[in-house]
Amino acid sequence: MKTFKKFLGGVLLLAIIALFLVVWTMLPWQGVVVLAILLAVWMVATRRGRQTWQVTRVGLSTVTQRLGSSSVVVVGIAGVVGVLVAMLAMSEGFAQTLRASGNDHTAIVLRGGSQAELNSILDRDSANVVMQAPGVKKGPEGRPIASGELVVVANLPRKGDPNSDSNVPIRGVSDDVWALRENVKIIEGRRFKPGLRELIVGKGAKGQFEGLDVGKSIRLAGQTWTVVGEFESHDALESELWGDTQSVASAYRRGSSVQSVTVLLESPKALDAFKASLAADPRLKVDVSTTEAYFSKQSEALTKTLRIIGITVGLIMAIGAVFGALNTMFAAIQARAREIATLRAIGFRGVPVVVSVLLETMLLALLGGAIGAGIAWLIFNNYSASTLGANFSQVVFQFRVGPALLWTGLKWALAIGFIGGLFPALRAARLPVTTALREL
Amino acid sequence: MKYFHLIWAALFRRKARTFFTLVSILAAFLLFGMLDATRSAFDSGDNVIGVDRLITTSRYSIIQSLPVSLGNQIKAVPGVRDVGASNWFGGIYQDPKNFVLSFAVSDNYFDIFHEIQISPEERKTYASTRTGAIVGEALAKRFGWKVGDKIPLQSTIFPQRNGDKTWPFDIVAIYKVAPGAANGTDQQFFFHHKYFEDANAFQSIGTTVGWYVIRLNSANDADRVAKAVDALSANSDHETKTQTEQAFNASFAKQIGDIGLIVSAIMGAVFFTLILLTGNTMAQAVRERTSELAVLKTIGFSSHSVLYMVLAESILLLVIGGVLGLGLAGVIVPIVAKGSGGMLNLPPVGSQTWLLGFVLMVVIGAIVGALPALRAMRLNIVDALAGR
Secondary structure, eight states: OHHHHHHHHHHHHHHHHHHHHHHHHHOOHHHHHHHHHHHHHHHHHSHHHHHHHHHHHHHHHTGGGGHHHHHHHHHHHHHHHHHHHHHHHHHHHHHHHHHHTOOTTEEEEEETTOOSGGGOOBOHHHHHHHHHSTTBOBOTTSOBOEEEEEEEEEEEEETTEEEEEEEEEEEEEOTTHHHHOTTOEEEEEOOOOTTSSEEEEEHHHHHHBTTOSTTOEEEETTEEEEEEEEEEOSSGGGGOEEEEHHHHHHHTTOTTOBSEEEEEBSSTTHHHHHHHHHHHOTTOOEEEEEHHHHHHHHHHHHHHHHHHHHHHHHHHHHHHHHHHHHHHHHHHHHHTHHHHHHHHHTTOOHHHHHHHHHHHHHHHHHHHHHHHHHHHHHHHTTOEEEEEOTTSSEEEEEOOOOHHHHHHHHHHHHHHHHHHHHHHHHHHHHSOHHHHHHOO | OTTHHHHHHHHTSSHHHHHHHHHHHHHHHHHHHHHHHHHHHSOOTTOOGGGGEEEEEESSOTTOOEETHHHHHHHTSTTEEEEEEEEEOOEEOSSTTOEEEEEEEOTTHHHHSTTEEOOHHHHHHHHHOTTEEEEEHHHHHHHTOOTTOEEEEEESSOOBTTSOOEEEEEEEEEEEEOTTOOTTGGGEEEEEHHHHHHHBSOGGGGGEESEEEEEESOGGGHHHHHHHHHHHTTTSTTOEEEEEHHHHHHHHHHHHOOHHHHHHHHHHHHHHHHHHHHHHHHHHHHHHTHHHHHHHHHTTOOHHHHHHHHHHHHHHHHHHHHHHHHHHHHHHHHHHHHHTTTSSOOOOOOHHHHHHHHHHHHHHHHHHHHHHHHHHHHOOHHHHHHTO
C-alpha cells in the first residue's frame, strides 16, 4: 500500500511537471510578470510568505560557501541557453533577411513550376505581355514600372581563402529597379551605367567575398567588369552583384530572354487582377506571387530545419543541465539538513521550505540564463554568415538576437531551474526532523 | 585491475549522485554522437573510391555548360582513362518538397563511378530503354519505387519539346553502393543523356554538357592532368576548372555553411559544462571519503595507488556515461534518418566517432579527476583521520 501511494505520488508529480511545462511554454511575458508580482505580494503580505522570505535569505546567504557546486547550475544553464539562443538566432536571422527582401506591393513572375529564378526563363514577348498587364503601376511617362531580370551565378573566392569558390549571384536589372526597390541605397560610388560592363555590389557580398571593393575589376564569363558602387538594402539582395540586364545577358549569351519580371503593383489589392489577367492569357504559363510570398517560401525549409536542430540540441542539453542542477541542489539540501530540520522543529511549515529551495534554484537558473543569453547576444547579434540559397548561390544573412529570443532563453532557464529544484525541495520538506537533527 | 571492485564500490557509494551525473554525461555524449553524424553527413572526406576521378566544370560559374567537343579533347590527354558527361536535371517527384538529385549522364558514367553496382543484364536493359532510369537504393525506398515502375519526374528547369515539364521514366535498375563511396551516393537518379537531348525544348542542350567527369589511370596524375585539361580551353569563352572529386565536394559542402565549425562550437560549450559538472561531483565524492582514503593509506596503500584509484574512478564514470550515450545515439540516429523520409541522410555512428568519443571520455575523465586525485594523494593521514 505504501509503495503504491509512493508510486501514485510520483505519477502525480510528473503530471504536475508536464502541466507546468505546457502552461509555461504558452505563457506570454505579461503572465510571468503577474506571477512574479503575485509571489512578491505573497511574500510581503502573509505570514507564510514572510517565513519563506526568511528561509530563502538564509539559503542564499550560504550560496557563497557552495560556490563550486552552485556554479554548476549557473554554467550548465548558461550553456543550454547560449547554444539555444545562437541556433534560433541563426534561423530567425535567415528568415528575417529573406522576408525583408519582399513586400506586398511588388509581384514577381516566373515561368510556371520554376520555384526559383535560376530555373526560370521568359522570352522577350512574354516579359512584355507581363509588364503591360493590368494592375501594374505606370511611371510618369506612362510606362509600366517593371524590371525584367536575370540571375546568373559566378565563382568568386571567399574572403581570406583565395582558392575557394563560392557561387555568387549576379543580377541583371533594368532602369526601373530604383523605383521598384526603394530600400536600395547606394552607399559608396555610383549606379552602374546601362550598356557598360559595370557592377554595383551588395554590402553583404562585399563583406563575404574577395575583391569587391569599389574601383576594382573582376572577371566574369571571360570579360572584365568594373565595380562602380556599393549598395545597402538590409535584405537578401545585399548578397548580390547588380548590373544592367542587357550587359549581363550578352555576357552570358542569353539573348533577349529574362528569367523573371518584377513589377510594381498599383496597390497590394491589384495583385488579384494582375494574377487573373496573366492566368487568362493563353500565351503565358507563369507563376505569380508577391515578392513577400516568394522570398518567405525560400526561407521556409532552412528556417524550419535550423529551428528543429536548435530545439533538439537545446532539449538534450537541458536534460543534462536538469540532472546537474538536481545533483547540486540535493547536495545543498544535504549540507543544510540540520538547519532545515531546526527550522521545522521550531515551527516553520513545509511550504516555506519548498518554495525557498525552488526559489533559490530558479534564481541561480535565471542568472545562468542571463549569462548564456548575454554571451550569445554579444557574440552573435548581427554576426554575418552565408549559405546556399534557392538560386544555387550564396545568401548572406545576419544572426538576430532580439528581445523575443532572449526571453525564450530565460524561459528555458527558469523551466530547467524549476524541474531541477522541485525534487530537492520536496525532499527537504519531507526530511524527518528527528533523524536530520541527529545526523552529524 | 585487482582494485576494480574497490573503484566500482566507491563509484556507487552514493547511487543518486552517480546516477544524476551519469545522465548528464549520457546527454553530452548522445549529443556528440548525433552532431558528429550530422557533420559527417556533410563531409564526404573519406570517400576512397573517388580518388582517381576529376571533375571539370566551367571556371566562371557552376551554371555555365561546356561544349560537347571538349569531351574528345579531354580524352586525348595522356593519363585519362575515360571521360563521362553529366547534366543537372533538377527533378521533383509529385510535390516541390520531394526534390530528387537527378542527372542526365553519358552511357559510360557507370564505368567511371564504379561504386554504383548494377548487373550486366540491367545495363543491357538500360541501354535498350530510351526512357530508362537507374535509381539509388535509398531514393527508391523513400518513394517506394520498384524496378519496372513508370514514374513521372518534373524538371524545374527543362521543359520537353511539347512544352510539358513532366518527363516520364522507366525504372530499369535499383543500385546498391559499394563500401567506401561518398555519402549520399545511394540517393541519386540517372538517365540517358540522349533522351535528355532529344526530348529537350532547349535545342542547344545537344551541343553542351553540364560538366565532365574524368577517370584517371593513376590518382598520382591528378595534378598534371587537371592542369592539362584546363589548358585545353585557356583563353576561350568556356575556360574550365578541373579539380579532384574530393575537392569539388568539399568546396560544395563549404558553401552550405561551415557545419564543422558550428558542431565544434556547440560541443565545446557542452564539454566545458560537462567538465565543470563532473568535476564538482568528483570533488564532492573525494571530500566525503577523506577519512576512508586515510584508512586505505594507513593499511598500506601507497599515495600513488590512491591517486590512480581516484583517477580511474572518474574515468570509469565518464566511460560508462559516454558509452551509454554514444550507444543511445547509435540507436536514435538511424531512427531520425528514417523518420525524415530520406531527407536527412545521416550515416550511422561510425567507428571514427566511437574512437574520438572514447578519447574524449578518457581525457575529460582525467581532467576531471586530476584535482581530487591530487588531493587524495597528498592527504596527510593524521590530519585526515582527525577530521582536520
